[in-house]
Amino acid sequence: MKKTILISGAGIAGPTLAYWLEAGGFEPTLIEKAPSLRSGGYVIDFWGLGYDIAERMDLLAAVDRAGYRVKELRIVGDGGQRIAGFGTSVFQELTGGRYVTIARSALSRLLFEKAKGSSEVIFGTEIKGLHQDEGGVDVQLSDGTERRFDLVIGADGLHSGVRRLVFGPQERFEKQLGYVVAAFEAAAYRPRNEDVYLLYSQPGRMLGRVSLRDDRTLFLFVFACDPQSLPETREAQKAFVRRRYADANWECAAILRELDRTDDLYFDRVSQIRMPQWSQGRVALIGDAAFCASLLAGQGSALAMISAYVLAGELAKAGGQYQAAFSAWEAKLRGFVQGKQEAAVRFAGAFAPRTRWGLAFRNLVVNALAIPGLSRWSIGRDITDKISLPDYSWRR
Template sequence: MNKTVLISGAGIGGSTLAFWLARGGFEVTVVERAAGARSSGNPVDVKGPAVDVVEQMGVMPQLRAAGSDVSRMSFVDGRGRQVAHVDLKAFRGSAGAREVEVPRADLANILLDAGGEQAEFLWNDTITSLTQGPDGVDATFATARPRRFDLVIGADGLHSAVRRLAFGDDNEFIEHQGIYVATLRIDQPFGDDREVLIYNTPGRALAVHPTRGKAIAAFMFRHKGVPGYDHRDTALHKRMVIDAFTDQGWRLPELLDQVRSTDDLFFDSVSKGELPRWSDGRIALLGDAASCVSLFGDGSTLAIAGAYTLAEELAAEPGDHESAFRRYEKRHRVLVEPKLNGVTAAAALLIPATRSGIAVRNAATRVVPAVNAIRSLLRPAA
């Protein structure tokens, strides 16, 4: 019986998996590099199959309380005047009005609270080695004592330590898509609570997304991969954002001042990750660690749905983890694979590379209904 499980990562996928595994009778330990829950991160969607999962967890009321009322995306010029808009209802998934949009940090914290009492957490720590044997996986940590677990799940994101230790170097699986994103929480109102505002210059986008009287600013810009890029180097991240947004239009000066002063800036590349297999023996991957790329928040929905599927398969046959891992991967790839090729289309909508691209995007959203506009605009780009 495989009853002890180590999960690397206390984010959206890891917290959801911890909840469902604990409910299924597993002994769960979660190790998380951060010292505690984060407060930053862009708004993400709980859509489609993830809606059923969070409703069964009993956390939908909390998600709705933390969620946004946004229904419209407006593109503005350097003076803040609207030049185009999109009805965001066009992007609803299969669960329709039951779906909710929530800041990433709030979603992760609510899911974490749901399963927190049922799992052991090792904060401010990380896995340093994994050694598989016939009876389990020996794990060593940066701080905690070494331990053996029946199974290990890497739910630790794009820069997964578990993937690196068990499957190979990031360069084998991760491909930079030519875009970097930074997000910053703004603890004050910013415009209409129902409207996302986006200001574009060629290859750059500043988006401000309101949430319950506050807002989140996202700086998105096209940039080739940086040699030796370190996803933990906050000083480098701030320099890259400030250098990219040299244009001083709209409200950039005040928001760049906040970039300079903040101690909680989320920053990373938009990258495409694909592995031929999501498991190796007693070790498996979940969420962005296994497969990722999204500019529309689908990664969170996929992480929640994938965590539920993985827990369900392990609970169905706890004595045969390899079969459970194969069934999980087969089922979940059906949801993941259609999303992997959408980054070009999403970037064309959010971050047009040229002034003419911005003009075509704006004109299309004015001339035809939103969904048809996006499809007609993005089909040639893809």
């Protein structure tokens, strides 16, 4: 009989894990508390081992169609004038051309479409209770049903419910980086700058704009803040952002008017999750639930896919002996993940430097990235993945 594995979360890590678990001979069930796949949000830069896993899932053509080839990162001043920037060919060079910008929700949908044909999928449901014993895990679901699985995997993000139930409250593992992020999309916004990511910065706050397909524009706010008590309702969150940018120049007044009209706002603090171990008994965490590097790290989705791929591979390799698989999986990835988290802390301050001197220095560094060879020396260590994907014997 196939071992049954419940996966909580249908973002990036969950569908990737479901796909590879089925390829390894297991029977995955994927649950998601949202009523459907999420849309909107923000765009990510996708490269490295996550890109390699997408290739092994035969998704590269679809990723390329859904993605964007942004050609320039441009920092602008109060009047929209260019004050710093570089061509993104530097990232193409560092990654051997295996680099694309894509909406996180689009990548999630592509992964889900790959996984859904071989997995049971339940939307509008989350785990409310867990009880482990020597033979399995009894799970109480929010729809009132109870089911039993051999293993349970939490792939439910920064605010993981599985982590809270099994390991303890989030504040025990969360390292806040001192920033808040908000993002939304608007239709028919003008002006448009095709294939350019524009950033406007003042001390402690940044606003980004990038043009998407179908005449849509994505806006990303990042600002320094003590995020201990953030508003929870959408209208209060909008008001919170509005106060932070009310006196800013560039296009901020027009963008805040678009914010007033949106019904879909992503709003959260910027944090990392740091845990002494990623599993407890028959329950494990992957992706942001286990080791969120932060939205500003640039590789959260790739790390989620890597952890899912290696976990599925180690379970298959161990014949379902979960203790050995969990141990081998964590031994392979912990040092790698910690390095990415440390790089994210170094990188976070570049989004919204807190002083004018910090902004000026950031702009000098950004301009220097256009100098041939300097980018490989300055950011190459954070861009390049230092491990190789293991090869496993998949049924598919």
